[in-house]
Amino acid sequence: MHITIKYFGQIAEITQKGEESLEFSGALISELMEQLYEKYVPLKDKDFKVAQNQELVPLETQVSGNEIALLPPFAGG
Amino acid sequence: MHITIKYFGQIAEITQKGEESLEFSGALISELMEQLYEKYVPLKDKDFKVAQNQELVPLETQVSGNEIALLPPFAGG
Amino acid sequence: MKDKKIKNVFRQGAISSEFIGESIYKHQTKTSIGAHNIFLGQVRADIIDDKTVSAIEYTAYEDMANAKFHDIREAAFEKFELTCMHIYHSLGTVKAGEICLFVFVSSPRRKVVFEALEFIVEAIKADVPVFGKEIFEDESHQWKVNT
Amino acid sequence: MKDKKIKNVFRQGAISSEFIGESIYKHQTKTSIGAHNIFLGQVRADIIDDKTVSAIEYTAYEDMANAKFHDIREAAFEKFELTCMHIYHSLGTVKAGEICLFVFVSSPRRKVVFEALEFIVEAIKADVPVFGKEIFEDESHQWKVNT
Numbered sequence: 001m002h003i004t005i006k007y008f009g010q011i012a013e014i015t016q017k018g019e020e021s022l023e024f025s026g027a028l029i030s031e032l033m034e035q036l037y038e039k040y041v042p043l044k045d046k047d048f049k050v051a052q053n054q055e056l057v058p059l060e061t062q063v064s065g066n067e068i069a070l071l072p073p074f075a076g077g
Numbered sequence: 078m079h080i081t082i083k084y085f086g087q088i089a090e091i092t093q094k095g096e097e098s099l100e101f102s103g104a105l106i107s108e109l110m111e112q113l114y115e116k117y118v119p120l121k122d123k124d125f126k127v128a129q130n131q132e133l134v135p136l137e138t139q140v141s142g143n144e145i146a147l148l149p150p151f152a153g154g
Numbered sequence: 155m156k157d158k159k160i161k162n163v164f165r166q167g168a169i170s171s172e173f174i175g176e177s178i179y180k181h182q183t184k185t186s187i188g189a190h191n192i193f194l195g196q197v198r199a200d201i202i203d204d205k206t207v208s209a210i211e212y213t214a215y216e217d218m219a220n221a222k223f224h225d226i227r228e229a230a231f232e233k234f235e236l237t238c239m240h241i242y243h244s245l246g247t248v249k250a251g252e253i254c255l256f257v258f259v260s261s262p263r264r265k266v267v268f269e270a271l272e273f274i275v276e277a278i279k280a281d282v283p284v285f286g287k288e289i290f291e292d293e294s295h296q297w298k299v300n301t
Numbered sequence: 302m303k304d305k306k307i308k309n310v311f312r313q314g315a316i317s318s319e320f321i322g323e324s325i326y327k328h329q330t331k332t333s334i335g336a337h338n339i340f341l342g343q344v345r346a347d348i349i350d351d352k353t354v355s356a357i358e359y360t361a362y363e364d365m366a367n368a369k370f371h372d373i374r375e376a377a378f379e380k381f382e383l384t385c386m387h388i389y390h391s392l393g394t395v396k397a398g399e400i401c402l403f404v405f406v407s408s409p410r411r412k413v414v415f416e417a418l419e420f421i422v423e424a425i426k427a428d429v430p431v432f433g434k435e436i437f438e439d440e441s442h443q444w445k446v447n448t
Contacts, residue, residue: 008362009432010444025246038408054365069430071378075388075445076361076431077342077402077422085215086285122223123214128283129220142292146283152298153214153284154193154255154275154411171329175322178341182318185346191418191438192339194325198409199332251329262345264422271338272415279411 001025003032006069016041030059032068048072078102082113084147091119107136109145125149163223164216164245168252169194187237187260191267193275197248205289205290209249210298213250215283219243219248226277234270236261241274243284307349310370311363311392316341322404324387328337334384334407340422342402344395352437356396357445364385365389369415383408383419388421390431 007015024032031051037044039070049056053066078101084092101109104125114121126133130143174192200207223241230239238262244254255278259270279300281298286298306364321339328334347354370388377386384407391401406417424445433445 008360009360009434010432011403021338028417051365053306054362054368069365071362072432073446074426074428075357075433076366076425076429076446077360077447085283086213086287094254125187128215128218131215131221148215148283149185149285149297150299151279151281151283152210152281152286152299152300153219153278166404171322171326173323175318178321178400179318179344182400185344185397187343188345190339190341190343191413192337192341193336193411194339195411196328196334196337196407197332226419246368253325253329259372260343264340264342264426268415268419275411275415 001063001065003063003065004067005036007012008069009041009072011048011070011072013047014046026042027062029057029061029063029068032063035046036070046072060066066069078140078142080109080140080142081144083098083144085146086136086149086152087123088120088125088147088149091117091123098104101140105136106134106145107142109140113147123149158219161218161222163241163243164214165242166244166246168244168248168254169242169256172254173254177256181238181260183236184260188262189264189267190258190260191271193252193257195202196253197250198286199250201233202288202290202296204272205292205294207250207288208233208291209247209289210254211247211287211289212245212254213285213287214243214245219282219284222282223278226274226281227243228257229277230270230274233273234261234266235263236266236270239270241278245279247289276289304313306371307367307371310367310388310390311361312389315391315395315401316389316403318400321400321403324403328407331407333409335409336411336414337405337407338418340402340404340418341400343400346354346397347435347436349435349443352439352441353437354377354397354435355392356436358394358436359390359392360402360432360434361390361392366429369429370425373421373428376424377406377417377421378439380420381408381413382410384411384437386417386421388425390425391406394436406426415417
């Protein structure tokens with residue numbers, strides 16, 4: 001499956017990009033994260049949440065193919 | 078004793094003045110009020126508080142000769 | 155921060171939006187502030203027995219009122235970690251839609267400003283001898299009472 | 302009053318005091334309003350390890366953020382009797398002392414605005430994907446985290 005991942009704030013600083021397309025053959029968000037941890041080792045130490053289709057989702061969620069985003073701690077206001 | 082009484086808002090509407098000096102021979106605020114009720118009969122039906130020296134005081138308070146004020150319900154803001 | 159001098163809180167007529175904007179602007183030099191909270195009281199065109207309020211005419215026992223405003227300021231600075239606080243109240247005629255009360259608190263952190271502002275506004279409503287004559291469009295009137 | 306369309310809450314750069322003043326002015330025609338409550342978030346010149354924050358650079362997951370702001374609006378109108386509500390948040394660079402968040406609620410009665418404003422501000426801080434890079438005077442930076 002071809003998926004688009006968006007990176008923000010401190011996470012984008014690590015990935016050095018705001019967005020990328022990846023080939024993903026697993027099922028769960030947690031598996032996608034494993035794939036990303038291999039690609040971006042420092043991600044492992046970072047605090048972030050995952051949004052799919054603009055909603056925060058737990059790691060056990062099925063990857064639907066919709067837009068996925070890695071969101072570091074919020075700092076609005 | 079010669080005392081100055083201030084009237085505000087709806088109370089001043091009844092007394093038709095904002096301030097007056099009165100001769101008072103009693104001791105307590107409650108006695109002063111009796112004297113005012115005689116002079117301004119409609120006052121009896123009105124809701125107000127009494128301040129002496131710019132502090133609200135109960136009716137049993139001794140009249141000190143300081144400035145006395147009749148304050149209808151507050152409506153600030 | 156404490157302020158011992160009794161200030162005159164009253165302004166003649168409505169409090170303008172420009173005045174409020176300028177007051178906000180002046181705080182940009184205070185860079186320890188992280189949160190401002192502003193309360194504005196606006197005169198409502200209430201309809202009472204088919205008559206519409208067109209303005210409120212404010213009077214006050216000014217000396218006592220300014221002393222009470224001062225006490226409220228002192229109590230708020232004591233109770234809350236505030237960087238600054240400003241209170242302005244109208245006297246005279248304020249038309250429906252215009253602003254008659256402006257309370258402005260600022261603090262490094264937001265939690266404090268919410269609590270402080272509500273404390274101050276409630277104290278003003280309860281403790282300050284200000285009187286309001288609600289003028290109807292037909293020039294009759296009634297006396298406002300805070301609830 | 303409900304509003305179904307998702308608005309863009311974001312403004313490029315700081316929110317000016319003139320903009321806030323004008324926004325207050327526009328409410329003078331809404332004569333059912335008796336109380337406004339305004340929250341302003343201002344960038345603090347915090348000192349961290351001897352370095353002073355000179356600005357915050359805001360970014361956001363804009364689509365999700367605007368959807369969240371919309372949800373917060375809807376929830377607030379549902380929960381509280383509000384006449385109107387406005388939210389503006391900065392993107393890009395906001396210097397210390399400048400305003401990055403402007404939340405404005407209005408209601409016929411005051412009790413409602415206090416509760417509503419705090420509810421909205423807390424929800425913004427918790428739920429909206431906005432990110433802040435604190436830039437120090439020496440051009441190094443750290444990432445801001447809401448507490």
